[in-house]
Amino acid sequence: MKLETKIVHISKPDELTGAISTPIYQTSSYAQEAPEVHKGFAYSRTANPTRKVVESAIAELEGGLAGFAFSSGLAATDCVLKLLNQGDEVIAVNDVYGGTYRILTTVYNRFGVTSKFIDTTDAKNVAEAVSSKTRFIWLETPTNPTLKISDIEEIAKIAKSVGALLIVDNTFLSPALQRPIELGADIVVHSGTKYLSGHGDVLSGFVVVNTPELAEELKYIQNTSGGVLSPFDSWLTLRGIQTLSLRLEKHSANAQKVAEYLANHPKVDKIYYPGLKSHKNHEIAAKQQKAFGGMVSFSLKEDTLEAATRVLTQTQIFLLAENLGDVRSLVSHPATMTHKSTPAEIRRETGIQDSLIRLSVGIENADDLIADLEQALNAETICCSKETLENQEK
Known part of the structure; x- marks a missing residue:
């Protein structure tokens, strides 16, 4: 199936009713038959049927294993950064989005995470900058706002050579125009507020990963931290994706x-x-x-x-x-x-x-x-x- 067709049909008919438009499950909790015996949902911070559909949709479109939906792009970024430990290093493109720069330099620096901001348009700069402490290489391509382009495939090889994860912020293009996981990225981040929803009426953020290990870690952090996307905003984003x-x-x-x-x-x-x-x-x-x-x-x-x-x-x-x-x-x-x-x-x-x-x-x-x-x-x-x-x- 071609991507354009997949995008239109990314939201499947509801299994319970056959509704073509995914229902908005506006509920905080779910009735259980017995303790820990339920239909896959217990509390909407942990999982919600509407959010589950949009999470599966973005994972499929990005070619990843699992997707996670958040209340904003920065909430998505924050969840990924919580994979880091004290002493880890992040190498990021030098004109990274101001919010990403701010959270790295004023929040995570307090927890012992160091950041280097370099020109990643030449992969040689990345190869020279990485060290044994490098855990993340963080790209925007194109960058915000000077639209610098980095070679995802080449930088993915560098990341793997030092055991680092390559994170690509794909907000500016969306999976309709670029699929970083196919080029070697480990994690893709989105501000879904932008092109994914596309109509200026919702805040949302997404993370897509390609391994069971990363999926398990991020699911735990998402549930523990709690900055999840609401059912209504999940539905709005799904509606927007259909015309992406x-x-x-x-x-x-x-x-x-x-x-x-x-x-x-x-x-x-x-x-x-x-x-x-x-x-x-x-x-x-x-x-x-x-x-x-x-x-x-x-x-x-x-x-x-x-x-x-x-x-x-x-x-x-x-x-x-x-x-x-x-x-x-x-x-x-x-x-x-x-x-x-x-x-x-x-x-x-x-x-x-x-x-x-x-x-x-x-x-x-x-x-x-x-x-x-x-x-x-x-x-x-x-x-x-x-x-x-x-x-x-x-």
Whole structure:
């Protein structure tokens, strides 16, 4: 069965009633015939029928053995990081999502976990950085927000050579466009809030693993820590997944057109999109991805916060919001939004300039999106007051 068909039929008819749409089992507990004698469910933190369906669905789509659903992407990340012990080391891509950077450097560092942030676009850098203490190699590919591409297959070999686990955050592409486990990854992480659900109406996170041992460990941590996805949010995510392939095809096609437009705009300095042949790792992206995704970032020749703000406050179709992967086009400012918790000097080192703007290109008409960017780039003044902008950042 082709992936597009599998995605549409990923939610099977309910065994009890035959309902085509998975029922929302909105219950906290389940009646038992006797102590520990039940139908596979005792308490919804441990297992819930609706959540079980979405967990099985994401595992199947990613080509993994088991899936786990959480209340947010960071809850999923936290569960994976709880596999670590004092003295372990994490090697992560240097422009990793700000929330991941924050939890590694301000929470897990207190428990004796050390982190190195390196440029993983060259696998040689990873080979030089690993040590006997390295337990995790943590990739985003493409990265958030400068869309760096790392060779999953090559880095998986390096991880295995030192007994480390390779974790790939697949949020930006989803299994519709990239399947890291097939390329050698041990664990795949998602913010399901983004492309998996796709409609800006749910928070969710997912982890997929490919061995019984990891599945057993993560199941224990998930049940012990408790940050699980609710039945209703599980249902919303399932509904969103059914159109995943169709949406990603349109997101990618629109993003390619937008990127090509921006690449030739006189006010644009740098453009970040793996679908452009000028991208440093275009060939690696073409090798391991089905398409290039819906995310585009660019910086301005006038590299100031004021210049970025003029654009950010003038778009009409692109909504200024701290999210991505929505059917609607969104725009954000990494330096003051998604990566505000990353120190300024590290942001600049990794390409997150003050003028960097991140676009989540939606499924609208591409000509309308380009026209919206054109008028915003040509704006002469900031439309909103400083107070309004500061409130938006909060």
